[in-house]
Amino acid sequence: MLDKAQNIPTNACDHCVFASTTTESKGSFSDSRKEMIIRSNDFLFKEGQLAMGIFCVEAGTLITLKQAESKATVLNVIKPGHILGTNAITSATYQYSVKGLTDAKVCFIPKPLVIKLMNEHLPFKLAIMKALCQEIEATQQKSLSLIYKSSKQRIATLLLEVASTIRSQSREKAAIYFVPEEFAGLAGIAAKSLMKILHEFEQKQWVQCQKNQLMVLNANALGKLL
Amino acid sequence: MSHNPKNPSCQTCGMRHKGVFSNLDRDNLTEISSQKSCNLYRKGDVIFHEGNYPLGLFSIYSGKVKVFKTSETGKDHILRLAGAGEPLGYRSLVSGEKYEVSAAVLEDTRVCFIPKALFLNTLQGSSNLTGRVMEFLTKDLKLAESKIADLAQKTVKERVAETILMLKQFYGMENDDKTINVSLSREDLANLVGTATETLIRSLSEFKKNEIIDLKGKKIIILNAKILEKIANIFD
Known part of the structure; x- marks a missing residue:
């Protein structure tokens, strides 16, 4: 999967918010942006860390976490095309x-450049605002699903969501790298209940669990749960 | 004109410092002031509905508004309460999408309306306004995120206590300095906490039994704010 990601030509930025910047400023933009590869389970940045800039996701899936006391709550699943750390602009x-x-694979854009672009190009500023709006929307949606959906439904949603991002990149049924605690956090339930429900799904042959690999076998059945 | 209660002028608006237009330059302000309208909404009236396209920006002049979302099962969930000075529905306006939420009035409220075209034009011309909108957006995002953390990690009891404290901060106290100056129905309160009405009532009566709060009809009287804060587990 990553190999594929690496083959994306450098004009991948055409799809992201920075597409609205003019070609002239794109020059300075391409010079100072930096691509990075994040391995699964590696931190891109941590809460409270000094914000150096924003990140644009080019490939792969990331999760955002919020640390409270000793527990970490997962806020959202981040897919390609999303921007991370937008609050770096103001705080x-x-x-x-x-x-x-x-x-x-993420693309790092230093904060000074973002601010400079924002002041120079209004369309860019509006695009950033739009991205923020979408982020807020997704976050609110998530808090609603925590209230209204059963844990089974939440797990099904999560599995489908992650599976779809992987499949769109590599066609065949890909395994999801699976850490029980993380997934439990994502769905907002205890790790034990997660295992119970996954076991149930496995018996119905909807998913397949192997150590830390998880495969979705029957996406339709999962979709019907929602 | 500044004292016209029906359409208060923006230049002299005492609530402006809280809203998105707080540091707008005078020319833009005059234009907005001349084109906007101000309406009175009665308790229970809906200002805008989820799923409609926004026609303009609403800004609360006085009163209280609940912003809520309706789930597929038809249950409302209150996302936030808004008071005087706060803008409503600006996110949909900026993103050009449909309203994701509905807004309804909790008490008689005056809401000013700024047409979409005017707002967007001003937005494109004024970096003061874009900066301010940006501030609002990041603040909203922060709120939405901490809400998830709360929902996932806090018990209903903690959340109820937190909500009561939030109401205290948001609405302020009545003259006796104990009663929260708001009358929300139990259902609204439950929707605000994000739990079933029954569970909310159970928590409330437990608090009452422990003499942390007292209940008089829809009014909530805080007897022991310290314990309430302790239960709410607020760190920040």
Whole structure:
């Protein structure tokens, strides 16, 4: 999967918010942006860390976490095309941690450049605002699903969500790198109940669990749960 | 004109410092002031519905509004309460999408309306306004994120205590300095906490039994704020 990600030509930025910047400024932009590879389970940045810039996800899936006391709550699943750390623009520190769920490729854009572009190009500023709006929307949606959906439904949603991002990149049925605690955090339930429900799914042959690999076999059946 | 209660002018609006137009330059402000309208909504009236396209920006002049989302099962969930000075529905306006939420009035409320075209034009011309909108967006995002953390990690009891404290901060106290100056129905309160009405009532009566709060009809009287804060587990 990662090999494929690495083959994306450098004009991948055409799809992201920076597409609205003019070609002239794109020059300075391509010079100062930096691509990085994040392995699954590696932190991209941590909550409270000094914000140096924003990240654009090019490939792979990441999760955002918020640390409270000893427990970490997963806020959201981040897919390609999303921007991370947008709050860096207005505040000095990041307000959540980001961790790779699968191997991922991100593009780092330093804060001074973002601010400069924002002041020079209004369309860019509007695009950033739009991205923020979508982020808020997704976050609110997630808090609603925590209230209204059963844990089974939440797990099914999560599995489908992660599976779809992987499949769209590599066609065949790909295994999800699986850490029980993480997934439990994502679905907002205890790790024990997660295992119970996954076991149930496995008996119905909807998913397949092997050590830390998870495969979705019957996406339709999972979709019907929702 | 500044004292016209029906359409208060923006230049002299005492609530402006809380809203998105707080540091707008005078020319833009005059234009907005001349084009906007101000309406009175009665308790229970809906200002806008989820799923509609926004026609403009709403800004609360006085009163209280609940912003809520309706789930597929038809249950409402209150995302936030908004008071005087706060803008409503600006996110949909900026992103150009449909309203994701509905807004309804909790008490008689005056809401100013700024047409979409005017708002977007001003947005494109004024970096003051974009900066301010950006501030609002990041603040909203922070709130939404901490809400998830709360829902996932806190018990209903903790959340109820937190909500009561939030109401205290948001609405303020009545003259006796104990009663929260708000009358929300139990259902609204449950929707705000994100739990079933029955569970909420159970928590409330437990608090009452322990003499942390007292209940008089819809009014909540805080007897022991310290214990409430302890239960709510607020660190920040």
